[in-house]
Amino acid sequence: MMKRALSDRVQMMGAVDWNRRLFDSLIPLPEGTSYNSYLVKGSEKTALIDTADPSLAHILMRQLEDVERIDYIISLHTEQDHSGLIPRLLQMYPGARVVCSTKAKELLMDHLHLDESVLDAMDDGSALSLGDRSFTFIHTPWVHWPETMCAYLEEEKILFSCDFFGSHLATTDMFAGEDPLIYEGAKRYFAEIMMPFRSIVKTNMKKVEAYDISMIAPSHGPVYDKPAFIMDAYRDWTSDRVENSVVIPYISMHGSTEMMVDRLLASLVERGVKVRKYDLSVTDIGKLAIDLVDAATVVIATPTVHFGPHPVVYSATHLANALRPKVKFAAIIGSYGWGTKAVEQISGLIPNLKVEVLGTVMCKGLPREDDLKALDDLAEAIAAKHASLGL
Numbered sequence: 434m435m436k437r438a439l440s441d442r443v444q445m446m447g448a449v450d451w452n453r454r455l456f457d458s459l460i461p462l463p464e465g466t467s468y469n470s471y472l473v474k475g476s477e478k479t480a481l482i483d484t485a486d487p488s489l490a491h492i493l494m495r496q497l498e499d500v501e502r503i504d505y506i507i508s509l510h511t512e513q514d515h516s517g518l519i520p521r522l523l524q525m526y527p528g529a530r531v532v533c534s535t536k537a538k539e540l541l542m543d544h545l546h547l548d549e550s551v552l553d554a555m556d557d558g559s560a561l562s563l564g565d566r567s568f569t570f571i572h573t574p575w576v577h578w579p580e581t582m583c584a585y586l587e588e589e590k591i592l593f594s595c596d597f598f599g600s601h602l603a604t605t606d607m608f609a610g611e612d613p614l615i616y617e618g619a620k621r622y623f624a625e626i627m628m629p630f631r632s633i634v635k636t637n638m639k640k641v642e643a644y645d646i647s648m649i650a651p652s653h654g655p656v657y658d659k660p661a662f663i664m665d666a667y668r669d670w671t672s673d674r675v676e677n678s679v680v681i682p683y684i685s686m687h688g689s690t691e692m693m694v695d696r697l698l699a700s701l702v703e704r705g706v707k708v709r710k711y712d713l714s715v716t717d718i719g720k721l722a723i724d725l726v727d728a729a730t731v732v733i734a735t736p737t738v739h740f741g742p743h744p745v746v747y748s749a750t751h752l753a754n755a756l757r758p759k760v761k762f763a764a765i766i767g768s769y770g771w772g773t774k775a776v777e778q779i780s781g782l783i784p785n786l787k788v789e790v791l792g793t794v795m796c797k798g799l800p801r802e803d804d805l806k807a808l809d810d811l812a813e814a815i816a817a818k819h820a821s822l823g824l
């Protein structure tokens with residue numbers, strides 16, 4: 434992709450990564466991703482905001498072929514998908530200053546081995562003039578790392594937000610509009626990256642809401658030409674609102690656990706509760722993460738392997754705990770051959786979930802009628818709790 438004009442003075446650059454399917458060797462990217470950088474020209478100085486993932490360096494280098502001078506490389510976030518090409522750019526543009534947040538200074542020295550002498554650390558609320566264009570830097574910690582900041586281009590009212598408001602999406606669309614596909618990509622991004630810091634994200638939202646914003650230009654995914662589209666979504670995702678829904682991640686080895694999941698699902702649906710079940714042996718854990726953004730209840734379902742939960746369930750439970758969703762209720766169901774400690778072990782894996790545990794149902798072998806009845810009772814308890822929240 435070639436660079437494209439966002440305005441007379443701002444060009445959108447960077448690379449679309451159509452084929453990437455995994456981020457951080459963990460996060461599925463079914464729609465690929467992009468690494469946006471932005472060239473901003475003032476009457477006196479030129480700045481480049483963020484770079485691109487080093488794996489696609491050749492694309493950014495081609496876009497920079499006719500850019501003779503860069504005075505400032507603004508690093509909004511130290512993770513290497515945005516900062517990784519800074520050392521190369523410093524060789525291409527000797528004398529350029531690397532502008533970052535105060536907390537980013539040390540991280541850039543650690544992760545990229547930048548010399549301290551090239552770094553200009555900016556305090557929260559400080560400004561940088563390019564002549565007839567100027568930035569205000571807004572510290573927005575934990576979207577995604579503790580050092581992250583946004584840059585607000587005063588004269589054009591553009592908020593450059595890096596990971597904040599981003600979406601993992603490979604597309605030729607420059608603008609997001611109100612595209613549901615971009616909403617889904619942004620929600621996936623929020624779930625996997627931002628949800629653990631939900632309350633801090635809320636605080637950061639308040640900080641950026643104080644600015645008059647015409648566009649939000651993130652470093653992943655399209656630019657939000659209708660900022661309310663993504664800001665309203667973030668207000669919802671960071672709120673305490675939950676849906677009348679239950680998410681059931683599960684594994685079944687010989688059918689008993691799935692039989693239990695299906696009985697619970699049917700029983701919940703009869704009571705007006707929406708259910709999403711995820712077979713973890715085939716599911717995209719990003720979809721599970723998306724559904725954890727809104728669900729009122731999570732039910733973890735596992736067979737027993739060596740007296741504990743199935744290792745895949747163990748891993749997904751660990752991840753769900755790390756993502757800190759706002760679920761209110763939880764339950765554990767599953768099966769075993771002759772003995773189990775699965776409930777105790779799963780319970781110990783979810784200290785971050787501030788949930789009321791509504792019950793456990795573990796059955797030996799194939800579920801019998803009393804096991805199925807216990808699942809109906811669990812469904813009744815879940816539905817009643819949801820009703821008590823007005824759902």
Ligand code: FEO
Binds near residue numbers: 510512513514515653
């Ligand atoms: Fe897109 Fe946290 O890096």
